[in-house]
Amino acid sequence: MADRSSIVFVGIAPHPPIMVPEVGREAIAEVRGSIDAMRELTARILASGAQTLVIISPHAPLDPRAFVAYDDPVLYGDFANFRAPDATVNAPLDIELLDAIEAAxxxxxxxxxxxxxxSELDHGTAVPLYFFLRNGWQGQVVALGYSFLSNEDHVRFGSCISRAARQLNRAVAFIASGDLSHRLKPGAPAGFYPNAHFFDEEVVAAIRTAAxxxxxxxxxxLRRAAGECGYRSMxxxxxxxxxxxxxxEVLHYEAPFGVGYMVAQLARNRESKR
Structure with missing residues (x-):
């Protein structure tokens, strides 16, 4: 894989702030499976030999016609908006890779x-990064946001990231931050939609069948009715x-609050398998 592409790992991570212990407190028991799966996801990223971690979030500031990137030399975020100001994340920006992605x-x-x-990191970036950092990630990071361009444009933008990594010969792990349907049961954040589970089931099946x-x-x-916030990231x-x-491989899926949380991998360097 590394000979053909410098993308050495591709995964998907959820981003509910309640997963962060300082935010969720006793409620983290409800998402323990996702927390444990994030530990495993981080271990696989580390085993891949990735030098830089690229995260794309649905909650970064949005420009309808452009993709976005955080540009601080040290990327920083906290959970003050979730009553946990002491829970913070910070990581050095890979400015060289960001420049290459912009050019591509x-x-x-x-x-x-x-x-x-x-610009502080949004929670769609900060939540996964929190777990990557606390489970051993020490490398550089690039933090991106998507747009309102077409689905095909989002796939093509992903290929730009791959091309930039290859041009730099940089081993890169890419993480799509996103939650699945927000309408899985009565009382869910976006209200209940009886068919919402079909969206989550199709996403899970697509990953498990490597399709x-x-x-x-x-x-x-169905996607729109399900109320997702991660499809374009994927x-x-x-x-x-x-x-x-x-x-x-789907490492874990759960929906304790009516929102689908999935931790998964799409691709990785076979030489890194543990």
Whole structure:
């Protein structure tokens, strides 16, 4: 895999702040499976030999016509908005890779909008990063956000990330941050939709059968009705994984609060298998 693509790992991570112990407190017992799976996901990233971690989040500041990137030399976020100001994350930005991603995107006709300095990381980035850092990640990070461009554009942007990593000969792990349906049961954050579970089931099946094209071809009316916040992140992941060896596995899925949380891998360097 590393000979053909410098993307050495591709995964999917949920981002509910309640997973963070300082935020969730006793409620973390409800998401213990996801927390444990994030430990395993981090172990696999470390085993892949990744030098840089790229995370794309649905909750970064959004520009309808451009992808976005955090641009601080040291990326920083906290959970003050969730009553846990002492829970923080920080990591050095891989500015060289960010520059290369911007150039590759420009070659394909996309704009990468850099956010103003001192922009704190959104929770869609900060939650996964919290677990990566606490489980041993010590490398550089690039933090991105998606757009309102077409599904096909998101896949193509993912291929720009892969091309940038390859041009730098940088071993990169890519993580799509996203939660699945928010409408899985009565009392769920976005209300209950009886068919919402079909969306989550199709996403899980696509990963387990190593068939990412099923994600691309998912019923868009179902997707919208399900109230997800991670589909475009996963499309970028599919583009980033193109040329890599697909090795899909769902490490954990649960929906204790009516929102689907999935920890999964899409692809990884086979030489890194533990």
């Amino acid at each position: 995107a420009h070659e394909d006709g996309y704009e990468l909008l850099r956010l103003s300095r001192d 990412p094209e099923r994600l691309v071809n998912i019923d868009q009316n 499309l970028v992941a599919i583009g980033a994984a193109a040329g890599a060896e697909t090795d899909g």
